[in-house]
Amino acid sequence: MNDETTSSPNTGQPPTRSSAEIQNWLLDKLAEELEIDRCQIQVNEPILAQGIDSMHVVAIVAQLEDWLGIRFSSNPLEDYPSIEALSQSLGANDEPG
Numbered sequence: 001m002n003d004e005t006t007s008s009p010n011t012g013q014p015p016t017r018s019s020a021e022i023q024n025w026l027l028d029k030l031a032e033e034l035e036i037d038r039c040q041i042q043v044n045e046p047i048l049a050q051g052i053d054s055m056h057v058v059a060i061v062a063q064l065e066d067w068l069g070i071r072f073s074s075n076p077l078e079d080y081p082s083i084e085a086l087s088q089s090l091g092a093n094d095e096p097g
Contacts, residue, residue, distance in 0.1 A: 017068060019091025025067060026083045029060050046081040 017025075023043060030047065031038035033056045041050060047057065057077065065071055068090065080086040 016092045017090070019087045022064075022068075022091050023083055023087035026060070026064070026087060029063065030083070033060065041083070043083040043087075044085075047077055047083060047086075048081065 026047075027038040027041055027043070030041055030050065030052060033052055034041075034050065048054070052060075061072065061076065076086055076089075080089045
């Protein structure tokens with residue numbers, strides 16, 4: 001698999017992920033935690049309204065930090081409560097601006 005998101009080991013910068021990659025990752029993790037098919041998850045609805053408890057959200061956010069190579073200063077779901085909003089805020093620009 002060709003992973004264009006990895007950074008050079010010399011830069012020390014975390015890999016850059018697109019909004020779509022982040023959204024897919026979040027869908028997979030949420031579906032796994034809820035034990036449902038990912039097509040049942042509404043990306044524009046609040047994550048906490050989809051039946052997941054706060055302890056699982058904390059675990060997913062920690063895994064997301066590790067995957068992205070970043071640390072959040074606060075809970076990102078406070079500002080971006082849906083998968084769509086969070087992935088768009090964290091993702092690299094998918095289109096030239």
